[in-house]
Amino acid sequence: xxxxxxxxxxxxxxxxxxxxxxxxxxxxxxxxxxxxxxxxxxxxxxxxxxxxxxxxxxxxxxxxxxxxxxxxxxxxxxxxxxxxxxxxxxxxxxxxxxxxxxxxxxxxxxxxxxxxxxxxxxxxxxxxxxxxxxxxxxxxxxxxxxxxxxxxxxxxxxxxxxxxxxxxxxxxxxxxxxxxxxxxxxxxxxxxxxxxxxxxxxxxxxxxxxxxxxxxxxxxxxxxxxxxxxxxxxxxxxxxxxxxxxxxxxxxxxxxxxxxxxxxxxxxxxxxxxxxxxxxxxxxxxxxxxxxxxxxxxxxxxxxxxxxxxxxxxxxxxxxxxxxxxxxxxxxxxxxxxxxxxxxxxxxxxxx
Amino acid sequence: xxxxxxxxxxxxxxxxxxxxxxxxxxxxxxxxxxxxxxxxxxxxxxxxxxxxxxxxxxxxxxxxxxxxxxxxxxxxxxxxxxxxxxxxxxxxxxxxxxxxxxxxxxxxxxxxxxxxxxxxxxxxxxxxxxxxxxxxxxxxxxxxxxxxxxxxxxxxxxxxxxxxxxxxxxxxxxxxxxxxxxxxxxxxxxxxxxxxxxxxxxxxxxxxxxxxxxxxxxxxxxxxxxxxxxxxxxxxxxxxxxxxxxxxxxxxxxxxxxxxxxxxxxxxxxxxxxxxxxxxxxxxxxxxxxxxxxxxxxxxxxxxxxxxxxxxxxxxxxxxxxxxxxxxxxxxxxxxxxxxxxxxxxxxx
Numbered sequence: 001x002x003x004x005x006x007x008x009x010x011x012x013x014x015x016x017x018x019x020x021x022x023x024x025x026x027x028x029x030x031x032x033x034x035x036x037x038x039x040x041x042x043x044x045x046x047x048x049x050x051x052x053x054x055x056x057x058x059x060x061x062x063x064x065x066x067x068x069x070x071x072x073x074x075x076x077x078x079x080x081x082x083x084x085x086x087x088x089x090x091x092x093x094x095x096x097x098x099x100x101x102x103x104x105x106x107x108x109x110x111x112x113x114x115x116x117x118x119x120x121x122x123x124x125x126x127x128x129x130x131x132x133x134x135x136x137x138x139x140x141x142x143x144x145x146x147x148x149x150x151x152x153x154x155x156x157x158x159x160x161x162x163x164x165x166x167x168x169x170x171x172x173x174x175x176x177x178x179x180x181x182x183x184x185x186x187x188x189x190x191x192x193x194x195x196x197x198x199x200x201x202x203x204x205x206x207x208x209x210x211x212x213x214x215x216x217x218x219x220x221x222x223x224x225x226x227x228x229x230x231x232x233x234x235x236x237x238x239x240x241x242x243x244x245x246x247x248x249x250x251x252x253x254x255x256x257x258x259x260x261x262x263x264x265x266x267x268x269x270x271x272x273x274x275x276x277x278x279x280x281x282x283x284x285x286x287x288x289x290x291x292x293x294x295x296x297x298x299x300x301x302x303x304x305x306x307x308x309x310x311x312x313x314x315x316x317x318x319x320x321x322x323x324x325x326x327x328x329x330x331x332x333x334x335x336x337x338x339x340x341x342x343x344x345x346x347x348x349x350x351x352x
Numbered sequence: 353x354x355x356x357x358x359x360x361x362x363x364x365x366x367x368x369x370x371x372x373x374x375x376x377x378x379x380x381x382x383x384x385x386x387x388x389x390x391x392x393x394x395x396x397x398x399x400x401x402x403x404x405x406x407x408x409x410x411x412x413x414x415x416x417x418x419x420x421x422x423x424x425x426x427x428x429x430x431x432x433x434x435x436x437x438x439x440x441x442x443x444x445x446x447x448x449x450x451x452x453x454x455x456x457x458x459x460x461x462x463x464x465x466x467x468x469x470x471x472x473x474x475x476x477x478x479x480x481x482x483x484x485x486x487x488x489x490x491x492x493x494x495x496x497x498x499x500x501x502x503x504x505x506x507x508x509x510x511x512x513x514x515x516x517x518x519x520x521x522x523x524x525x526x527x528x529x530x531x532x533x534x535x536x537x538x539x540x541x542x543x544x545x546x547x548x549x550x551x552x553x554x555x556x557x558x559x560x561x562x563x564x565x566x567x568x569x570x571x572x573x574x575x576x577x578x579x580x581x582x583x584x585x586x587x588x589x590x591x592x593x594x595x596x597x598x599x600x601x602x603x604x605x606x607x608x609x610x611x612x613x614x615x616x617x618x619x620x621x622x623x624x625x626x627x628x629x630x631x632x633x634x635x636x637x638x639x640x641x642x643x644x645x646x647x648x649x650x651x652x653x654x655x656x657x658x659x660x661x662x663x664x665x666x667x668x669x670x671x672x673x674x675x676x677x678x679x680x681x682x683x684x685x686x687x688x689x690x691x692x693x694x695x696x697x698x699x700x701x
Contacts, residue, residue, distance in 0.1 A: 106519065108516075108519040108520070108522075108523050113522045113523055113526060114522075156694065157694075165515050168515060168518075168519060169455070169515060169518055170690050170694070172518050172519070172522045172689075173689040174686065176460065176626055176685075176686050176689075177683055177686035180626075180678065180679040180683060181679070181683065183551045184551075184676070184679045198536070198537060202537075277530050322537065323538075325537070327530070330530075331530020332530055334530065335527045335530075
């Protein structure tokens, strides 16, 4: 084989690689677009359908600020904030869960399982039940507590190398402890609040309004881009710390930044809706199934999270017999995913 | 000239964990004495403290009305705490032996939560009422969740590592909690009945519950204690155990059945209580070494003491109300769990 031939054949290989990359990018764009369309569709449906049906014209009129008899209150004050909160909280949970799963290289290591969500949850429960607070102070306390817990787990697990595995286990211990604390705080609530407390504990969009939706929206617009910017370094971490360092990634700094941004998203969302079960756990793996295992998953995971929450909330409100909070629906969805993990690993023999 | 003993590192480690019989008996006496003290405290301390003479009088059938009433409710409560604590301690020790996993615990692995879910589902659908029914259903639920968690945890490379088992347990626990919420939320009628299966407590102890659950606990205890020798063989690894004439699969299943019966029945009596099964065997191994023939009875005594002490603690810190014992054990036990994780090398996880 002459040198020219070799170059030519490598040219062919190059062309194939380029074409493959183009194809995958196109597929990724198509998937993102499809998810976006689905979210918008679900959003519009939740605005229209409910106890009373409002046509698209009435909904649009309300959205453009015109006064429509009945619809202005029902759609503008009740359904719109609820739908917005569902989308932004779902996106926050999904993105932060995917960040954790990528960073810790384990699909089971999502923040709701390793205790971070419970840090915010316990603090928010304390603020609501014991201190009798509401609104912004609750969010603030939940965020501070979530960060404190994440930092504590991080520091406890920093003891010579391979921080990931130990971090997961310590997180599980912390989760069990904080879960017990949360249950205790909620048991202090008067009996008539107990039902409501249980709803909150499962994660619920009941009582959503603009005051609760706005902080989550702001957090998502600030912290979401931060995480997306870190995505490249985060992906390098998946190769292992040494390789990532070899590629010029400052591993400790990246990990800390991702931790802070992901926990921030999580804490804002948890303060607004309660710890909606399993959205953080499910969104990442579903996203990586869709876009391919070795592609960046943060944005698709956010879209999946938003779609999950808005659809699950609608299902919980209207499609099943009792009015379930959204977290119960997403939590029950987690069960088949666990089974799926078993089946898939049996087939491929890979590490779950 | 003295000969230098030649041995590998693992020999040295085993030597450190071997205890002379005298030391073992001494520690046994010490833990029994501690247990007696805790029992006395458990009957005496509460929203109304009862002095010792009044306790004696009440137990004799006389005494002042209020004191006697307090003692009458606290005695079954204390007995329940002892029984459940012992069951969970032994169950945890057996699970750690069977899975050869230092982080095994019926609470962390989600097995207690599975028992709870089974009971709640039973109450909601077919209206279970008696403790005997609870125990049957709970043991079935515990067995199913043990199989599920172990299957998820042992998938993939490296088999059932502590990390994968603990993660599988945590995820399963979360799923089960969601199911419990889904069952309970729309049912106002059973809400108060079911609430005690969200977090474990011994507050509502009654003699009839105890006597109904007792047979299950006895059978579970006998199965577990009978497996002690087999567990010692299993600790050497499956191949070596088989070489020693142990029927490995049968031994595993027997021991696991004993552990599942113990924690299922304990959950039926007191609700899901985590970390007792984790902390107790680790503590006992420090005292008496790794021989399961000693470890299991020790875990029973220390488990009983730990749960009763947690219950007393829960009554002291939240006066005049009380903390459920499941909350106390979680808050006390989680730091121990974290300490165990921190001390071990990452490779072993």
